[in-house]
Amino acid sequence: LEVEQGRFVTLMGPSGCGKSTLLHIIGAMDRPTEGEAWLKDSPIHSLSEEELTRIRRTQVGFVFQFFYLLPTLSVEENVALPLLLANGRQVNHAHVRSLIETVGLSHRRTAMPTQLSGGELQRAALARAVVHDPPLVVADEPTGNLDSDNGRVILELLQKLSVNGTTVVMATHSDAAAAYADQMLLLRDGGVVG
Secondary structure, three states: OOOOOOOEEEEEOOOOOOHHHHHHHHOOOOOOOOOOOEEOOEEHHHOOHHHHHHHHHHHEEEEOOOOOOOOOOOHHHHHHHHHHHHHOOOOOHHHHHHHHHHOOOHHHOOOOHHHOOHHHHHHHHHHHHHOOOOOEEEEEOOOOOOOHHHHHHHHHHHHHHHHOOOEEEEEOOOHHHHOOOOEEEEEEOOEEOO
């Protein structure tokens, strides 16, 4: 399996077929038990934990179904967190606020995650995933807990990222969500079948 830079690819298949596992391998969160996995010129399968951490901080943005925002940080602080981790304490606050505006959360910038709706949580999580301009975004069922309007907002943002050169790989069960992508891959029993 090879995914070209700037493509928007969806992974589809039944529960347990390996979509999330493949995303975790592509995103340098897990290593394959067999074979090789490469991110650009980096052999994910043989890198040290320190090297994998560096790749995750600089090359990959993660969008999870259940958001994983830190409950003690505001929306703005959650979105800025990857920049803090990657750059030490250097944060371009204008960039963070611009991204928060892009996802439609300017009015919720100082809100805590417990004060947000599901759609707002997912938009904040997407902003956090892309704040450091990663060349790769992996999204695991990013619209699974959202109504159709909020789901459409997330999918349009992912599609826009792809049009602007970011590679997006998304797992979904939804045919409507998959329609936003350039390419769909069908997984079954841990393998790509179509």
